[in-house]
Structures are given as structure tokens and as C-alpha cells.
Amino acid sequence: MTPEIEAAFERIRRSHGSGSTDRVEEMLYGSGQHRHPLQKDAKWILPGISPRPWHDPHEHAEIAPVVRTFEAAHPAIKEELNAAWEARRQEFADYEHYLMRQQNWQALYLFKSGRLVPESAELAPTAMRVFSKEVVETGKHCPLLEAHFSTLLPGASIAPHCDLWNFSINLHLAIDIPEGCGIRVADETREWKEGECLLFDYSFEHEAWNHGTRPRSCLLVDLWHPETTLAEREALTLVVTEIRRLTA
Structure with a gap:
């Protein structure tokens, strides 16, 4: 860690308790053995998070x-998104996953690069209102990541992969779901049910x-994993932000 991060961690420990950053430090400096085999390609695994692929929403x-x-x-939300897709298709962009970019995977962002995307409020006002009030203002959103409408075109697929870490969790609201769609997480495949x-x-x-x-x-929202603490969320935000700054 940089001296700035070490000083910030010390402030967190003074505020939240001496052991409040222990799991984050173990994640950064530990042996990396705290993971399920199907998490093998994730970059960081915060120890102590239940290794459960699926959660009841x-x-x-x-x-x-x-x-x-x-x-x-x-x-x-569905009515507004469908209207935007028909009239303002140019506002949707190829989704840029950290591993790939796909033209047949389109995205309209509510939150990106650490900030709300105000232009999207005109296109998706209901989703933006709910997201801002229920997720951002309550501190439940992981600001290191995104919130966006994810549209897979007919015939598109997303190859098997692990995302970066386990200390946030992904919420999908099924907006418009045709037949023939599915998602597999670990060893279990499910289908979205609209609404x-x-x-x-x-x-x-x-x-x-x-x-x-x-x-x-679907609307995809990255939330803090409910098994993380406020101190850990603060520490993780500092660490990842600093790593991104140093590697930009």
C-alpha cells in the first residue's frame, strides 16, 4: 500500500475499531486460498464472504x-427503456467489459466512472430516480462499478468468465425477456422472469x-455485498481507486 492508503487505513481503524480492516489487508497480502474453484479467475476474494453463487433477492x-x-x-421502467431503444438507439453503446467489448451487447448507463450519468435521466427517468434514491443515496451501490441497462441482441452470448471480486454483488432486474434466454452462475442455470x-x-x-x-x-446494479462492513467498504474503495490511479 502507498503511504496515503496506509494513513487512510489507520484513520478507518481509529473510527471503526482496530480490526476493522483486517479482512481487506488479508485479501491484499494473504495467500489467496480463500476461494471456491469456480472463483479461480477473480482478481480479489475478500475472506469470510459466504461462497454462495446465487442469493435470494x-x-x-x-x-x-x-x-x-x-x-x-x-x-x-420497461416502457421508458423500450421508447429509448426505438427513438434514441444512438445513446446505447457497445458494452465495454473489462475482459471484452461486444457490439451485440448494448448498454445504457445510469452510473459509470464513479458518477451518475445525468443524460440518462431523460431516457430512463424512473430507473434513474429509483437507483439514485434507493441505491446511491443509501450507500448500497458499489461506486467502483456501474449501473446500466444491459441489452443482448438476438443470437448474442457472453462467454464464461469471472468478474473481478466478491465484495460486491450483482442485481439484475429483468426488463424485457424473450424466450430462449438464460444465465449460468457456477453450476446452476436460471432464466430471468420479467419484472x-x-x-x-x-x-x-x-x-x-x-x-x-x-x-x-435487464437493469444491472452493482451493490456492496451484504456481508461487508461499512469500514471495509470505505477501505476497499480507497484501495481500488488508488490501484486504478497508479495503473492508469
């Missing part, structure tokens, strides 16, 4: 209100596909 007290609000807003959410740990190997005849759209 309603089981976590912190996340359940977000799920309920998004699901209740689904009809308006409902899926929640999974994307440090596990996962893949998705659209074998249907029209686009498949």
Missing part, C-alpha cells in the same frame, strides 16, 4: 427494499445468452 435486509422498489417500478430480480455473486464463473428473436434487456 429478498433474503438480505439491506437489499430487499431495493428489490421491492425496482420490481414495483418495472412497468414504467423480477436475480441476485448473484459474479466472482463465480458465469455466462449468459439470448437464443431468442428479439433483444433481451
Whole structure:
């Protein structure tokens, strides 16, 4: 760690307790053995996080209100997204995953590069309102990542991969789902049900596909894993931000 990060960790320990950053430091300096085989390609695994690929979207007290609000807003969100897709298609971009870029995987961002994308509020006002109020303002969003509408075109697939870490968790609100779509996380395959959410740990190997005849759209929101503490979230944000600055 840089001297600046070490000083910041010391401030966190003074505020939250002497052991409040232990798991983060073990993640950075430990042996790296705290992982399931299907997390082998993830960059960082925070020790002590339950190695569960799939979660019930309603089981976590912190996340359940977000799920309920998004699901209740689904009809308006779908109507606004479909209107944007028809009239403002140029606002959607090829999704730039850290491992790949796909023209048949389109994205409209609500949050990117550490900030809200205000231009998207005009296109998706309901989703932006719910996301801002229920996720950002409550501190549940992992600001190191994104929130975006993910649209897979017919015939598109996302190759099996692990995402970067296990200390955030991925929420999918199923917006518009044709037949022939699915997602596999670890050893279990599921289908999206329109208007409902899926929640999974994307440090596990996962893949998705659209074998249907029209686009498949979901809203993807990166939340802090509910088994992380406030101190750890602060420390992880500092560490990853500094690593990105040094490697830019």
C-alpha cells in the first residue's frame, strides 16, 4: 500500500475499531486460498464472504427494499427503456467489459466512472430516480462499478468468465425477456422472469445468452455485498481507486 492508503487505513481503524480492516489487508497480502474453484479467475476474494453463487433477492435486509422498489417500478421502467431503444438507439453503446467489448451487447448507463450519468435521466427517468434514491443515496451501490441497462441482441452470448471480486454483488432486474434466454452462475442455470430480480455473486464463473428473436434487456446494479462492513467498504474503495490511479 502507498503511504496515503496506509494513513487512510489507520484513520478507518481509529473510527471503526482496530480490526476493522483486517479482512481487506488479508485479501491484499494473504495467500489467496480463500476461494471456491469456480472463483479461480477473480482478481480479489475478500475472506469470510459466504461462497454462495446465487442469493435470494429478498433474503438480505439491506437489499430487499431495493428489490421491492425496482420490481414495483418495472412497468414504467420497461416502457421508458423500450421508447429509448426505438427513438434514441444512438445513446446505447457497445458494452465495454473489462475482459471484452461486444457490439451485440448494448448498454445504457445510469452510473459509470464513479458518477451518475445525468443524460440518462431523460431516457430512463424512473430507473434513474429509483437507483439514485434507493441505491446511491443509501450507500448500497458499489461506486467502483456501474449501473446500466444491459441489452443482448438476438443470437448474442457472453462467454464464461469471472468478474473481478466478491465484495460486491450483482442485481439484475429483468426488463424485457424473450424466450430462449438464460444465465449460468457456477453450476446452476436460471432464466430471468420479467419484472423480477436475480441476485448473484459474479466472482463465480458465469455466462449468459439470448437464443431468442428479439433483444433481451435487464437493469444491472452493482451493490456492496451484504456481508461487508461499512469500514471495509470505505477501505476497499480507497484501495481500488488508488490501484486504478497508479495503473492508469
